[in-house]
Amino acid sequence: MLTAEAPATNVSLPATDRNEPARGGAVIALESLSKTYSEVVAVRDFNLPVEGGEFCTLLGPSGSGKTTTLMMIAGFVQPTRGRILINGSDVTRLPPQRRGLGVVFQNYALFPHMSVFDNVAFPLAMRHVPGAEVRELVARMLKIVELTGFEKRLPYQLSGGQQQRVALARALVFEPTVLLMDEPLGALDKKLRASLQLELKHLQRRLNVTVIYVTHDQEEALTMSDKIVVMRDGMIDQVGTPEDLYERPETAFVADFIGEANFVTGVVTATTAEFATIEHPAGRTIRGVCAHRFEVGAAAVASMRPEQLWLATGRPTGDDENALPGRVTEITYLGEAIKYHVIVGEARPRLAQTLVVRERARSDSARFAEGDAVHVVWPVTETRLLDGRDDVG
Amino acid sequence: MTLAEAQSSALAMVPADAAEKRATRRSLLLLAPALIFLAVFFAYPLFDMFGRSFEGPEGLTIAHYEAFATRTIYIRVLVITFQIALSVTLLCLAIGYPIAFVMANASPMVMRVMLVFILLPFFTSMLVRTYAWMVILSPKGVLVASIEAVGLGTPKLIYNRTGLLIGMVYTMLPYMVLTLFSIMKTIDQSLTAVAHSLGATAWQSFRRVYFPLSLPGVAGGSLLVFILSAGFYIVPRLMGGDRDQMLATIIAYQVDILLNWGFASAMAVILLAITLVLFGLYARFVGLRQLLASKF
Numbered sequence: 001m002l003t004a005e006a007p008a009t010n011v012s013l014p015a016t017d018r019n020e021p022a023r024g025g026a027v028i029a030l031e032s033l034s035k036t037y038s039e040v041v042a043v044r045d046f047n048l049p050v051e052g053g054e055f056c057t058l059l060g061p062s063g064s065g066k067t068t069t070l071m072m073i074a075g076f077v078q079p080t081r082g083r084i085l086i087n088g089s090d091v092t093r094l095p096p097q098r099r100g101l102g103v104v105f106q107n108y109a110l111f112p113h114m115s116v117f118d119n120v121a122f123p124l125a126m127r128h129v130p131g132a133e134v135r136e137l138v139a140r141m142l143k144i145v146e147l148t149g150f151e152k153r154l155p156y157q158l159s160g161g162q163q164q165r166v167a168l169a170r171a172l173v174f175e176p177t178v179l180l181m182d183e184p185l186g187a188l189d190k191k192l193r194a195s196l197q198l199e200l201k202h203l204q205r206r207l208n209v210t211v212i213y214v215t216h217d218q219e220e221a222l223t224m225s226d227k228i229v230v231m232r233d234g235m236i237d238q239v240g241t242p243e244d245l246y247e248r249p250e251t252a253f254v255a256d257f258i259g260e261a262n263f264v265t266g267v268v269t270a271t272t273a274e275f276a277t278i279e280h281p282a283g284r285t286i287r288g289v290c291a292h293r294f295e296v297g298a299a300a301v302a303s304m305r306p307e308q309l310w311l312a313t314g315r316p317t318g319d320d321e322n323a324l325p326g327r328v329t330e331i332t333y334l335g336e337a338i339k340y341h342v343i344v345g346e347a348r349p350r351l352a353q354t355l356v357v358r359e360r361a362r363s364d365s366a367r368f369a370e371g372d373a374v375h376v377v378w379p380v381t382e383t384r385l386l387d388g389r390d391d392v393g
Numbered sequence: 394m395t396l397a398e399a400q401s402s403a404l405a406m407v408p409a410d411a412a413e414k415r416a417t418r419r420s421l422l423l424l425a426p427a428l429i430f431l432a433v434f435f436a437y438p439l440f441d442m443f444g445r446s447f448e449g450p451e452g453l454t455i456a457h458y459e460a461f462a463t464r465t466i467y468i469r470v471l472v473i474t475f476q477i478a479l480s481v482t483l484l485c486l487a488i489g490y491p492i493a494f495v496m497a498n499a500s501p502m503v504m505r506v507m508l509v510f511i512l513l514p515f516f517t518s519m520l521v522r523t524y525a526w527m528v529i530l531s532p533k534g535v536l537v538a539s540i541e542a543v544g545l546g547t548p549k550l551i552y553n554r555t556g557l558l559i560g561m562v563y564t565m566l567p568y569m570v571l572t573l574f575s576i577m578k579t580i581d582q583s584l585t586a587v588a589h590s591l592g593a594t595a596w597q598s599f600r601r602v603y604f605p606l607s608l609p610g611v612a613g614g615s616l617l618v619f620i621l622s623a624g625f626y627i628v629p630r631l632m633g634g635d636r637d638q639m640l641a642t643i644i645a646y647q648v649d650i651l652l653n654w655g656f657a658s659a660m661a662v663i664l665l666a667i668t669l670v671l672f673g674l675y676a677r678f679v680g681l682r683q684l685l686a687s688k689f
Contacts, residue, residue, distance in 0.1 A: 076586050096589040103590040109583040113605050122601070126592035170591065 025053035025210030026087045026177035028073070033082035035068050035234075042068040044234045046082065050212065050227070052177075055204055057213045059221040060231035061257070066214045067182055069231075073212060074180050075099050086178065097126075102171030102209075106183040108163045110155040116142070116166050117151040123174040141169040144203065161192050168203070178210045185220065197223050218258045222246065230254050250291050252386045255303040262304045262355045264324075265388055268294045276385050278302060282351035284344065286322045288383030299388030306358035308382040311340060311374045323377045328370050329354065337361055340368065342376050439665075446658035457659035467643070471663070474639040477554075477629070478622035481561045482615050488562065489569035489614065490607075496570070497577035511567050519564065523631050526560050527551060530632075557633035564628055565621060569614040576610030616675050620668050640664050 033046040043065040058066035071077040075096035124134045145165040185193045222242040230237040249255035266278030286302045326344035340357040496507045530550040588598035626641040647657035
């Protein structure tokens with residue numbers, strides 16, 4: 001009876017010092033989690049370990065199943081198959097109120113009829129925390145999110161950013177070990193979002209809470225995360241640190257979704273343990289680093305970041321560099337950089353393609369003009385060879 | 394400027410400017426046809442009735458109001474009228490709230506089906522529906538017969554307060570359900586989800602979050618049903634007992650049989666005045682809350 005009544009909590013435990021929260025974020029494990037809505041598979045065989053205190057982001061386009069996954073962890077959506085473990089115990093069948101997780105929704109979902117104080121005090125009231133302690137905990141939490149003095153305001157009297165902080169305070173006041181966030185900054189303008197990203201990251205570090213964060217904004221994911229899970233069509237495409245994903249994408253989808261990328265498709269003509277050479281039907285030959293082992297004759301796609309490419313008047317002599325001849329079609333001045341669009345393979349219009357080159361602006365920036373014949377050059381080591389069956393966006 | 398300051402300064406109100414005033418004037422012009430219609434067909438009869446209530450054989454008089462106030466029978470009718478209206482309101486609320494709740498939280502398909510059923514009665518005349526109830530509830534009707542068959546005695550279900558309440562609750566329920574439903578539809582479902590995630594049980598999240606947010610609907614529906622019930626004529630006339638006659642029946646009697654237009658008008662004005670007072674109370678105590686809820 002007692003367990004059925006009382007929601008999971010850490011508040012009633014005899015905490016040694018509440019002013020210095022030093023609890024550990026919970027370890028989460030998702031094991032072959034799947035969700036099927038009648039015919040549609042929203043999430044397919046999702047396996048993911050999340051370490052305690054880790055900031056883990058589920059990143060993907062809309063419809064990739066990231067929110068469904070989050071809602072399954074929160075307990076609002078019952079998985080069709082699979083298990084959810086928090087600190088080793090299976091919570092798959094527990095109702096949301098007994099999982100003891102903090103949840104922040106995109107629309108904040110503040111209770112419109114309650115003051116800021118009452119909103120933040122709500123989870124404590126549900127746990128029957130005595131009044132004096134409630135006042136103390138709420139005051140401390142509001143101080144952390146810098147909203148002291150706003151206790152009596154109603155949600156509609158707050159700006160979007162302030163509402164977001166109230167939602168955050170409310171999700172954290174009962175000291176959950178896990179915080180789930182569904183695009184919490186999605187409704188804010190760019191500048192505010194950037195500053196809140198940093199604040200959120202600091203807060204997460206300070207409270208040492210495990211965060212699972214859903215977003216479709218790759219920049220946001222790169223800024224905040226310890227670990228990014230790129231999702232597509234309900235499945236994991238790649239898991240890794242921001243550096244892993246940006247510098248060593250394993251699929252063309254990841255290379256394309258995170259940052260900007262140039263792609264040249266082709267067939268593998270030669271391969272060693274680390275490097276391979278591919279050839280495009282129009283004769284473009286490119287050497288690059290293999291993301292995984294390729295067989296000769298397999299389809300592959302070379303992926304290059306625009307900032308790794310530069311323009312040269314002639315073909316370089318060494319074989320540490322790839323080079324393709326082309327013609328400058330567009331020059332965009334970006335301030336700190338210059339962006340060139342270069343069309344390659346113009347001789348066969350059906351197979352021609354445009355490469356984007358992003359050179360840092362220099363004093364001799366004006367050395368190329370639209371229409372100039374150039375070579376696009378980039379190092380072999382900055383060329384990733386990825387699976388060619390993958391659709392390139 | 395710190396972040397918090399920047400946010401609070403962004404909150405500062407923008408004053409209404411001249412362009413806004415011009416827009417108001419233009420919209421008033423567009424409203425004119427409707428306002429004229431209301432004036433002719435609504436305001437004029439009301440003023441006429443108000444005038445007649447002070448008309449006597451020798452010019453202006455308050456004799457009609459005096460007659461009403463000094464005769465216990467009329468005060469008794471007034472009390473009964475509001476008693477019945479209150480009972481009907483509470484019964485409609487008790488029955489209507491769960492229906493509206495289920496409807497507002499059902500799948501779109503179920504919701505549509507329920508809406509059709511609730512709107513269905515409006516497709517037939519109220520008189521016809523009242524006669525149908527009279528047949529069902531009559532002492533020789535199906536219902537009484539089946540209750541007798543089960544051995545639960547012979548209840549009297551019509552021409553008394555019971556019959557009156559059955560008929561009136563039946564008639565008023567759609568108004569209550571639709572008003573509640575319209576407010577419940579605006580309650581963000583993620584609020585309940587969030588309440589759960591913060592540790593609330595189903596009952597706690599209903600009591601602390603959902604119910605307070607549905608209060609504007611409760612107040613609006615109750616006011617609507619109460620006002621409609623207080624002036625109701627057909628059902629009390631046909632299904633009530635002699636002791637359940639409400640103000641509207643008495644007014645009709647004065648007009649139809651006694652041709653005492655002055656006294657009938659005076660009673661109508663009294664009914665209107667009490668209703669307006671109730672409305673004022675509603676606006677004062679509930680209106681604020683409704684205003685607040687409509688921000689979301």
